[in-house]
Amino acid sequence: MASTLQRAPRLLSALLFFLTLLLAACGAGPDVDSLRKSVDERLAQALPAGTVELASLTRRGSQADTKAPSGETRRVIYYDAQLRLKRNFDFGAWDAPGVAGLISAFGAGPKGISGIASGGNKAGDLLTAHGTMLFRRDGERWVPVITGGYKPPEAPDYATTAVTGPAAVLDAMRKIVEAVPKGGSPNEQAIIEEELEQSYTNIQARLARAQQGYAIAAGQEHGQYLRLVRAVVAGTPEHSVALITHGGEENVRLLRDGKVSFALAQGDSALDAYEGKGAFAADGPYISIRAVGSLYPEAVHILVRDADSIRGVGDLRGKRVAVGEAGSASRTTALRVLQAHGIGLSDIDAQPLGIGEALVALRESNVDAVVQIIGVPADAIRDALTGTPLRLLPLSPQAIATLAGSGRGYFPYTITRGAYSNLRQDVQTVATAALLLTASNLSDVEVGGVTDLVYRKARDYTALGSAQGALISAGNATQGLTVPQHLAAARALDAIRTGKPAAAMSAKPPAAAGASAPAKSE
Numbered sequence: 428m429a430s431t432l433q434r435a436p437r438l439l440s441a442l443l444f445f446l447t448l449l450l451a452a453c454g455a456g457p458d459v460d461s462l463r464k465s466v467d468e469r470l471a472q473a474l475p476a477g478t479v480e481l482a483s484l485t486r487r488g489s490q491a492d493t494k495a496p497s498g499e500t501r502r503v504i505y506y507d508a509q510l511r512l513k514r515n516f517d518f519g520a521w522d523a524p525g526v527a528g529l530i531s532a533f534g535a536g537p538k539g540i541s542g543i544a545s546g547g548n549k550a551g552d553l554l555t556a557h558g559t560m561l562f563r564r565d566g567e568r569w570v571p572v573i574t575g576g577y578k579p580p581e582a583p584d585y586a587t588t589a590v591t592g593p594a595a596v597l598d599a600m601r602k603i604v605e606a607v608p609k610g611g612s613p614n615e616q617a618i619i620e621e622e623l624e625q626s627y628t629n630i631q632a633r634l635a636r637a638q639q640g641y642a643i644a645a646g647q648e649h650g651q652y653l654r655l656v657r658a659v660v661a662g663t664p665e666h667s668v669a670l671i672t673h674g675g676e677e678n679v680r681l682l683r684d685g686k687v688s689f690a691l692a693q694g695d696s697a698l699d700a701y702e703g704k705g706a707f708a709a710d711g712p713y714i715s716i717r718a719v720g721s722l723y724p725e726a727v728h729i730l731v732r733d734a735d736s737i738r739g740v741g742d743l744r745g746k747r748v749a750v751g752e753a754g755s756a757s758r759t760t761a762l763r764v765l766q767a768h769g770i771g772l773s774d775i776d777a778q779p780l781g782i783g784e785a786l787v788a789l790r791e792s793n794v795d796a797v798v799q800i801i802g803v804p805a806d807a808i809r810d811a812l813t814g815t816p817l818r819l820l821p822l823s824p825q826a827i828a829t830l831a832g833s834g835r836g837y838f839p840y841t842i843t844r845g846a847y848s849n850l851r852q853d854v855q856t857v858a859t860a861a862l863l864l865t866a867s868n869l870s871d872v873e874v875g876g877v878t879d880l881v882y883r884k885a886r887d888y889t890a891l892g893s894a895q896g897a898l899i900s901a902g903n904a905t906q907g908l909t910v911p912q913h914l915a916a917a918r919a920l921d922a923i924r925t926g927k928p929a930a931a932m933s934a935k936p937p938a939a940a941g942a943s944a945p946a947k948s949e
Contacts, residue, residue, distance in 0.1 A: 456489040456502035457562050457569035465560060465571045466508060466532070473528030473845035478516050482509040482553065492561060500564035501572065508533065510554040517547035519898040521724050521840075521906060526889055526897040527804040528845040533558035541890035545882070546900050641877065644678035644690035645669045649783070651802050651895050652691045652861070655722070658891035659881055675756040676706055682866055683713050689877065693725055693800065694836035694860040695763075696756035698909035705759055717865050717913040719878050720904030720920060723802050723895045724858035726840050727764050730789060730797045730808065733816035737796065740768045740820055746795040747776040749785035757782075760859065761798035763835070767826035786811040796820075802861065802895040803846050812849055819847075819854045830857045836909040860907030861895070871915035878919035 457465075463484050470479060485507045492501035518525035529540055533556045542554035562569040600623075643660070646652030648671055656669035672678055675692030679700045682690040692700075699705035703712035731737045737746070743765070750765075751758030758779070762772060778785070778794050786807060788794040799805070811817060819842060822830075830837040840858035844850050863881060865874055882904060888896020901923040905912070921927075 456504050459484065459486045461569060462486055462504055462506060462560065465562075466506075466558070469532035469845075469848070470510075472851075473532040474525075477513055479510045479512055479554075482511040484508045495563070502562055502569075504560045504562060506558050506560070508556045508558055510556070512548050512550050512552045512554070514550050515547060517900075518543050519545055519547070519900050519903070521898060521903055526894055527847075528843070529554075529556070530804055530894055531809065531845060531848045534560055534848075538890055538892050541887055543887055543889045543897050544884070545886050545888065545897065546884040546902070641667045641688040641873070642686070643667060643669055644672050644681045644687040646672055646674050646678070646691065649807075650674070651805075651893070655888070655893040655896050656691065658888050658893040658896050661891050673755075676754060679707070679713070679716070679864070680710070682716065682864060683710070685866070688865065688869060688873070689719070690864045691722070692862055692864055693756045693760065694721070694862050694907050694909040695760055697862050697864060698836050699759070701910045706754065706756075715866055716910050717916075718908050718910050719863040719865055719874065719913060719916040720882065720901075721860040721907050722863055722881075723861050723898035723903075724838075724840055724907065725800050725802050725861050726842055726858040727760065727822065727856045728797075728799045728801060728805065728808060728842075729764075729820040729822075729856075730786075730799075730811075730817050731795065731820060732789065732792070733818045735795065737820070740765070740770070740822060740826065743768075743796050744770055744774050745776075747778055747793070749778040749780040749788060749794045749797045750775075751779070751785075751799065752781050753779050755781075757798075757800040760800045763833075764798065764822065764826070764830065764857070767829045768823060782807050789817070790815040800859065802898075803842055804894060809847060812847060816849070819850065819856075821855045822857060824855075827855065827857055836860070836907060838907055858907075860909075862908070862910070864910070865913060865916075869913075874913050874915040875919040878916045879923065882920060882923055884923065 463481065466484060467481055470481065487505040487507060489502045489504045492503050495501035516525075518529070526540070526543060529535075529543075533540065535556050535558045539557040540554065542548070542552060544552075548554075561572040563572050564570075643656050645656040652674070653669055653671060660667040660669060670681075670687065672681065675690075675696045678687070678690035678692050679696065681687045683700070696706070697716065697718070700707045700710070700713045701716050703710060707713065729740060729743075737743065748765075750761040765771070765775070778788065780788060780794070780797075782797070782799050782801070782805075785794065785797040785799070789797050790811065799808075801808075808817075827839050831839055836859045837857045838859075840856055842850070842854040842856060844852050865877075882899060882901045884901070886896075888899060901920045904920050
């Protein structure tokens with residue numbers, strides 16, 4: 428009994444010390460009123476006045492920012508918020524601020540926002556967000572830090588999805604790989620890698636078809652195409668497989684070879700394949716390719732360091748410019764954009780870098796500019812903005828007119844202020860539509876069913892992991908089409924728009940080819 432009494436003061440002291448630490452942790456960083464004010468300010472920047480109101484906000488905790496610059500105290504604040512719409516609003520409109528602004532305002536991941544309905548939300552709807560905001564200590568105050576917003580978690584590398592098969596075949600393949608010396612030529616290593624990746628893709632496609640499902644050629648592991656396709660097939664009874672590929676040009680070739688049922692590609696790349704031009708000149712025209720519909724706009728982003736003197740695209744002459752990897756659809760488009768400004772490939776020091784490597788090179792001053800064609804908001808760009816002040820260059824009015832009038836699938840596009848958290852004014856550029864493609868030999872039932880799956884109303888793609896999915900709607904499905912639309916897809920989309928059964932709709936398709944500008948939002 429005495430020993431217990433003797434320990435009591437020590438236990439009480441320890442308890443008080445623990446409570447002090449707990450209260451200090453809970454109180455670290457700005458209070459809820461300061462947080463609410465900062466969220467309101469970001470929403471005002473991201474969306475038109477009178478669109479939403481902050482119905483509730485709950486502070487969930489904080490932690491020290493381990494990446495804070497030396498000498499600065501920063502904290503990441505976590506919170507939950509509910510927004511109430513004050514008027515009808517379509518977050519998926521192509522030419523208006525929407526889901527991109529919300530994600531940047533809240534610092535939320537795509538799955539961190541729910542309640543966004545494809546086809547538009549109604550006044551009174553509630554949206555829920557699990558957000559983050561970064562603050563730094565400035566004397567006695569906490570000041571919000573402009574960041575790139577949400578950084579997506581690292582996905583597993585391509586190799587981690589390797590498949591297993593019959594032991595004898597795998598053993599034979601292993602022996603082939605091991606027979607190449609460790610110091611073998613880059614060409615030998617490239618052959619092995621390409622063949623293994625192609626074998627994996629073929630096996631996935633054939634297995635999917637054997638199960639009466641659909642192999643959909645998507646994109647790279649960390650890319651927007653793959654996240655979108657995974658969101659499309661999530662929770663569906665169909666045996667659908669989202670295939671990892673190198674992107675749109677490979678996707679079109681997989682579709683042409685009959686190895687996939689559906690594929691995603693840029694509108695300009697699809698048109699090149701249809702006509703047998705550009706990267707597909709050696710393949711000849713692919714006249715049986717068909718569009719299910721447009722998905723979302725992929726905008727031309729031209730990024731430079733904010734401190735540099737480059738103010739327009741014309742200033743890139745003689746500079747080191749990351750234009751994309753050889754063979755990528757983005758590179759083809761980037762070179763056309765530069766040509767529209769009177770800059771040829773010989774006028775720049777072209778760097779064949781993908782977006783991840785290119786942004787690192789820009790931060791480290793190893794390149795002067797990055798040109799990328801990608802949906803808004805682009806996670807990689809938002810992540811880069813966190814550590815490096817960057818600017819987006821507008822295209823010249825003459826170049827926009829030239830590209831839009833070229834018949835190659837481009838249309839004028841505005842990256843609206845607020846789409847990225849440090850963007851204070853609209854940026855005029857061009858975009859091409861991301862298309863869902865199929866072949867003309869698939870049955871009407873199959874194509875119609877997939878069309879209904881992708882474009883059905885009130886599907887919350889954002890909550891399923893794809894920010895770009897919020898821009899998908901039957902109303903936008905013919906915007907920027909560059910190849911003929913499948914008749915069954917046209918009927919299914921008409922049925923969704925009108926609410927009538929697909930069988931009752933006209934079989935007349937929209938215009939077979941040529942880009943059109945996106946419809947204006949209300």
